[in-house]
Amino acid sequence: MLSYRHSFHAGNHADVLKHTVQSLIITALKEKEKPFLYLDTHAGAGRYQLSGEHAERTGEYLEGIAKLWQRDDIPEALTPYLNAVKAYNSNGTLRFYPGSPLIARQLLREQDSIHLTELHPSDFPLLRGEFQRDTRAKVVREDGYQQLKSQLPPASRRGFILIDPPYELKTDYQAVVKGIQEGYKRFATGVYALWYPVVLRQQIKRMLKDLEATGIRNILQIELAMLPDSDRYGMTASGMIVINPPWKLHAQMQTLLLWLHGVLAPNGTGHTLIEQVVPE
Numbered sequence: 001m002l003s004y005r006h007s008f009h010a011g012n013h014a015d016v017l018k019h020t021v022q023s024l025i026i027t028a029l030k031e032k033e034k035p036f037l038y039l040d041t042h043a044g045a046g047r048y049q050l051s052g053e054h055a056e057r058t059g060e061y062l063e064g065i066a067k068l069w070q071r072d073d074i075p076e077a078l079t080p081y082l083n084a085v086k087a088y089n090s091n092g093t094l095r096f097y098p099g100s101p102l103i104a105r106q107l108l109r110e111q112d113s114i115h116l117t118e119l120h121p122s123d124f125p126l127l128r129g130e131f132q133r134d135t136r137a138k139v140v141r142e143d144g145y146q147q148l149k150s151q152l153p154p155a156s157r158r159g160f161i162l163i164d165p166p167y168e169l170k171t172d173y174q175a176v177v178k179g180i181q182e183g184y185k186r187f188a189t190g191v192y193a194l195w196y197p198v199v200l201r202q203q204i205k206r207m208l209k210d211l212e213a214t215g216i217r218n219i220l221q222i223e224l225a226m227l228p229d230s231d232r233y234g235m236t237a238s239g240m241i242v243i244n245p246p247w248k249l250h251a252q253m254q255t256l257l258l259w260l261h262g263v264l265a266p267n268g269t270g271h272t273l274i275e276q277v278v279p280e
Contacts, residue, residue, distance in 0.1 A: 009060050010048035010050065010060075010061060010097040010099065011048070011050060011060065011061030011064045011065040011066070011097035012060035012061060012063065012064040012065075013060075013063060013064045013224065013226055013238070013260075013264050013265075014064075014195070014197065014224075014235070014238035015064060015065065015097070016064050016065060016068065016224075016260065016264065017222070017224045017238055017239070017240065017260070018100065018164065018195045018238070018240060019081050019084075019085075019100060019103050020078060020081050020253075020256060020260070021193060021222060021240045021242065021249070021253065022081075022100055022103060022104070022162060022193065023080040023081035023084065023103060023107060024077065024080070024081075024246070024248075024249055024252055024253070025160055025191055025193060025242070025245070025246060025249065026038070026080070026104065026107045026108065026160065027080050027107065028246030028247075028248060028249065029158065029160060029191070029246070030107075030108075030109060032158075034156060034158055035109070035111035035112050035113065035156050035158065036112055036113075036154070036156055036158035036159050036160060037112070037113050037114075037115060037151070037154035037156060037158070037159040037160070038104045038108060038112060038113070038114050038115070038159070038160050038162070039115045039147060039148075039151055039152075039154075039159060039160070039161045039162070040100055040101055040104065040114075040115070040116045040117065040162045040164070041117055041144030041145065041147055041148065041161070041162070041163045041164070041165070041179070042117070042118065042144045042163065042164045042165050042166065043099070043100065043101045043116040043117060043118045043123075043127055043139075044099045044100070044101070044118060044120075044123055044127065044164075045099065045118075045120075045122075045123040045126040045127055046098070046099050046101045046102050046126060046127045046130040046131070047088065047096055047097075047098055047099065047102055047126070047130060048096065048097045048098075048099065049095065049096055050094060050095055050096060050097055051095060061094075061097060063226075063264065064264065065085060065094065065097060066094060067263055067264055068082065068263065069094050071263070075255065075256060075259055077252045077255070077256055078256065080107060081103070083106075084098060084102075084103045084106040084107055085097065085098060085103075087106050088102065088106075100162055100164065101114070101116050101127065101130070101131070102130065104162075105130075105131070105134060105136075105137070108136065110136070112136060113136050113137075113138075113154070113156075114131070114134070114136050114137040114138070115137075115138050115140075115147065115151055116131065116137060116138070116139045116140070117139075117140055117141075117142055117143070117144040117147050118139070118141060118144075119141060119142070119143065119144070124139075124141045127139055144163070144165070144179075145175060145178070145179040145182070148161065148179050148180070148182050148183035148186075149182050149183070149186065152183050152186040152187040152190065153186050153187035153190070154187070154190075157187075157189065158189075158190075159187060159190040159191070160190070160191045160193070161183060161190055161191070161192045161193070162193050162195075163176055163179065163180065163192065163193070163194045163195070164194075164195040167196070167197055167199075170203075173196075173203050173206065173207045174207075174210065176194055176196075176207070177207060177210045177211050177214065180192055180194065180211070180214070180216070180243070181214045181216070184214070184216055184243070189244065190243075190244065191242065191243065191244045191245065191246070192242070192243040192244065193240055193241070193242045193243075194240065194241040194242075194243075195238065195239070195240055196238065196239050196240075196241065197235045197237075197238050198223070198225065198229065198235060198236050198237035198238060198239065199233075199234070199235055199236075200231075201229045204239070208221070208241070208277060211241065211277075212277065212278055216243060216278065217278055217279065217280055218243060218244050218245070218278065218279065218280040219241060219242070219243050219276070219277040219278040220241070220242045220243075220245045220249065220250060220274070220275070220276055220277065221239060221240075221241055221242075221273065221274070221275045221276075221277045222239055222240045222241075222242065222253050222257070222273070222274050223237055223238070223239035223240075223271075223272065223273035223274075224237060224238060224239070224257060224260060224261060224264075224270075224272055225237030225265075225269075225270035225271045225272070225273075226264065226265050226269065226270045227269050227270050228269065228270065228271075236270070237270060237271075239273070241277075250274060250276070253274055254274050257272035257273075257274060258272060260272075
């Protein structure tokens, strides 16, 4: 389990991985003119101040986005993500980190639509404030998993669903599988991306096994670890499980994972993983 408010962890290595994958999926979907829905089930506050009390207390962004910020050797596939971050730091100083809703807002087109859900009483008003003038967006304070029933399939029959729960409860690992299963019943051609933390490896193995048992096809696992697996408290790695990934994503992330691991874990600890868990 994690004790999780994203403001403590914004911009860390897990965010770098999550938002890299998110940006690549959005970029791939934009290759077709037809609009699509971006659905974020656990959207958070939207914007995080890196000089704020929470981020300063942990300093996790210093081992994440801060290590990429001033580099001049950024791989081309990372530029959509980094350009989205730079858009919220226009003076060139890294002061804010955009969460997944703001990265999506920066990358999506006028014809695309945004549906965001957040339950936290402090984060929801902040998120709503960020999007109050965006006519593409709907922001609701409702259960994120219920959106996988009520909002799918989208009218356009194209969509990207990002599922990023806090994992504060052990039951979250089962809830995400059930949620994806419910969404997939209604919208089997959508792209689903599930973020997960590696705190105890057995939890991830069990979650993957449960996901495979649903019969869902075309499941890709992507993982970036800073430390070896451990029985001690704390997140050693994070990953993304992508259902119906864009065809280029596997090759893109195979290259990017090695580069990111070299930059974010220069002492060489941890590992990278990219695996087609279930074929098409």
